[in-house]
Amino acid sequence: MIDAAETPAPIAPEDHAAVTVAEGEPVRRTAPIGLLVRLVDSVRQAILPAIGIFFVAGEVREALGFLPLLGLVVMVIGFVTWLGWWKTTYRVGAEDIRVESGIVSRQARSVPYERIQDVSLEQPLVARLFGLVRVKFETGAGGGEDLNLAYVTESEAERLRETVRAQREGALDIDADDPAAEAATADGQALFAMDEKRLLRFGLFEFSLVIFAVIFGAIGQLDFLFSWDDMYDAVLGDALEGQGRKLAAMGLAAQVLSAIAAAAGVVALGLVTGVVQTFVRDHGFLLERTAKGFRRRRGLFTRTDVVMPAHRVQAMTLGTKWFRRLFGWHSLKFVSLASDAKKASHVVVPFGQMDEIVPVAEAARIALPPESIAWVRPTPKAWIDTALIVSAGILVIGAVVATTVSPWLLAAPVPLLAVVGGLSWFSWRRHRHATALEQVFVRTGILSPQLTAAPKVKLQSVEIAQGPLAQWRGYATVQFGLAGGTMEIPGVPIDEARRLRHEVIEAIAAVDFSVAQEA
Amino acid sequence: MSDVEGIERAKVPEAGGDEGLTPVHPNYRTVLRITIALTALPFLVGASVLELVRPFDDAVPGGIFVGPVLLLAGFFLWRWPRRRYQARGYDLGRDRLRVARGVWWRSDTIVPFGRVQHIDVDRGPLERAFGLSTIVLHTAGNHNASVSLPGLLDEDALAMREEIRAHIKRDTL
Structure with a gap:
């Protein structure tokens, strides 16, 4: 037990009698300090219920009665956490990475190197303080079934990433690449970075009223603690009523002014929320082109470090929103098999001008639609x-x-119908597709226009789907199988749909992997 | 430049409608019919029980439960398997498989062999009784992650699997 304190601890032979180490490295455990991080996490999660107990109990003396129980719970949680850590082992083998875990029911997962899409490193704030990293070996398997090691030391994480990279690229590359040099930033060529000024501007465009939802949600969540009605009556009620009376006394001009002030307050809060969210998520954003792919680092508290092999990029999406579009701001995402924090795509340029986005797209060898393209x-x-x-x-x-309530309501649908008509027209205007440069381009979106570009050879299948109406009226939805994303073109005339499918399938089938790559 | 391609490619038979599709084995119709019958059975039993128990006494005329259920089941048993069967078809090309299905919601999918990740041949108890198999092609795409073609004779399905397998290259991603 004591020897487990070494990092990373090779396990004494008697501990893993069942594990036969035929080749590769010895079986290891994750860093023991990681236990502390988990403990801190648990405490953080437990702190609200604990406060809740104190509130419910009302009296400190009564609440103290819970302390022994609390201690017992903490001990049990601590023991289970420790046991879970003790029973989790991993091994870097010659052909795969294996992780065995589970206290009662054991799980052994093995992932071959060639099936690992990305190795991403994630550092939540607490882990970062201890110099620990969560390593995710992403395989593209759905449903969070990726291989996950929490937590290992920073150096071990870097070593794991280098091992995977070297293994996947074949034995030849191991000699060619010095892992230390590969890890150094100097090796990568910066493609896109965001400074504080850019972040601020981005944040302002990320105007968000989500804070109000959070506040109301929190009120709902904490309902069990105190009666908000009482509190409202006691504190806000009087104050508001007083203010209301004052307002009424002030006259129209003052009322209008205060309404404006309130609106300004909401807007300011929305802007601040946007800026804070943006800073937390994208602080220190850096996208680099490394020898084998793209490397993205970002995050203020939780720092993530994601490597995407260039040839695994399946498609990319150029997006924007109606307001920022007026100022020429766009975002660029890569679609790849590995998912990025539950989203299907990797953001590589969150907020940039087209002249910044073009080099990134070029680095991924996916072209943006040329001017002359025939949509x-x-x-x-x-x-x-x-x-x-x-x-x-x-x-x-x-x-x-109208018949049940009031005949006057018969007029109510009229503006709604106008809205439906207008939106449909807009939506139709926004949709278009094209094929050029051996790629398929699809444009959609009313308020958030999106352009997806995928090389034909990266597509997996093509389906022509028609509902009953579509069959009758002679149009179809063309759906492309895209690894890690979706791509479909609605409302295509059936002949065009068949032509498009044929064109794409011919391109896919023709690929014998000696295909010339368009620059 | 794309115009020229378009004209040239429009001639290919595959670009047309349902012509050139191979129907699946006629036994598949029977399998469909039995499946529908099995689905209808619980409803029939339920309706019969209601009919026998008569919870509403004489407030409703006899046969009000069994009648519609029988009619619906009859319609589905008579018409539906035939239409589904007719809508179902495939075309095994040199380097691709085309699968068409659906009467109301029609879909027509082409999977190039080079994009197949792995292949399943499934045989349910009913299918086995009629000597049929379902071949399932798995691709890496999120959409159409698996494309299945039921109603193949066992030996046809196995032969198809061997043929497709020969095309799968190791690194097609």
Whole structure:
């Protein structure tokens, strides 16, 4: 038990009688200090319920009665955590990485090197203080089934990443690449970085009212602690009522002014939220082109370090939003098999001008649509049909409400119908697709226009899907199988759909992996 | 430049509609019929029980439960397997498999062999009784992660698997 304090601790032979070490490295455990991090995490999670108990108990003396129980719970949690750590072992083998874990039911997971898409490192704040890292070997398997090692020391994490990289690139590269040199920043060529000024600007565009949702959510969550009604009556009620009376006495001009002030307050809070969120997420954003791919580092508290092999990039999405678009700001994401914090794609440029995005796209060998590209518009039939169905639904509901409540409400659906019509028209205008440069381009989105570009050879399958209406009216949705993402073109006339499918399938089938790469 | 390609490619038969599709084995119709019958059975039993117990006494006329259920089941047993069967088809090309399915919600998928990750041949108890197999192609795409083609004779499915397997290259990602 004491020898476990070494980092990383090779295990004494008697501990793993069942594990046969045929080749590769000895079986190891994660860093023991990681236990401390988990403990801190548990305490952090337990602190709210603990406070809750104190509040519920009301009296300190009564609450003290819970202390022995609390101590017991902490001890049990501590022991289970320790046992879980003790029973979790990993081994870097000649062909794969294996992790065995589980106290009662044991799990042994093995991931071959060639199936590892990304190795990403993640440092939550507490782990960062202890110099620890969570290593994720991403395989592209869905449902969070990735191999995950929490926590190892920073040097061990770097070593693991280098091992995986070297193994995957083959034995030849091991000699060529000095792991230490590879790890150094100097090796990478910076593609995109964001300074504080850029972050601030980005944050302002990330205007968000989510803080209000959080506050209301928290009120709902903490409802069990105190009665908000009482509190409202006691504190806010009087104050508000007083203010209200004052307001009423002030006259119209003052009322308008205070309304403006309130609105300004909301806007300011929204802006501050956006800026804070942006700083926390993207502080120190740095995207580099390394010898084998892309490396992205970001985060103020939780620092993440993701490596994406260039050839695993399946497609990319150029996105923006209606307001920032006026100022030329765009974002760029890579679609790849490995997921990025539960999202399907990796953000490589969160907020940049086109002249900054183009080099990144070029580095990934995926082209943005050229000026001369021949866009194909979808048929408006699909949007007309949908709009008609929605309108019919609105009219039916409107009629029912009108007959039961008041005939005057019959007029209510009219503006709604106008909205439906307008949105459908906009949506239709925004959709288009094209093929050029051996790639498929798809543009969608009303308020958040998106352009997805995928090389034809990276697509997995092509499906032409038609509902009953689409069959009758002669259009279809073309759905492409894309590893790690989705790509579909709605409302394509059936002949164009078949032509498109044929073109893409021919391109896929023709690839014999000696294909010339367009620069 | 793309115009020229478009004209040239429009001639290929695959670019057309349902022509050129191979129907699956007729036994598949029977399998569908039995599956539908099995699905209808619980409803029939439920309706019969209601009919026998008569919880509403004479407030409702006899046969109000069993009648519609029988009619619906009859319709589905008579028409549905045939239509589903007719809608189902495949085309095994030199380097691709095309699978069409669905009556109302129709989908027509092409999977190039070079993009197949692995292949399953499934045989359920009913299928086995009629000598049928389902071949399932798995791709790396999120959409169409697995494309299945039921209603193949066992030996056809196995032959198809061998043929597709021969095309799968190790690193197609």
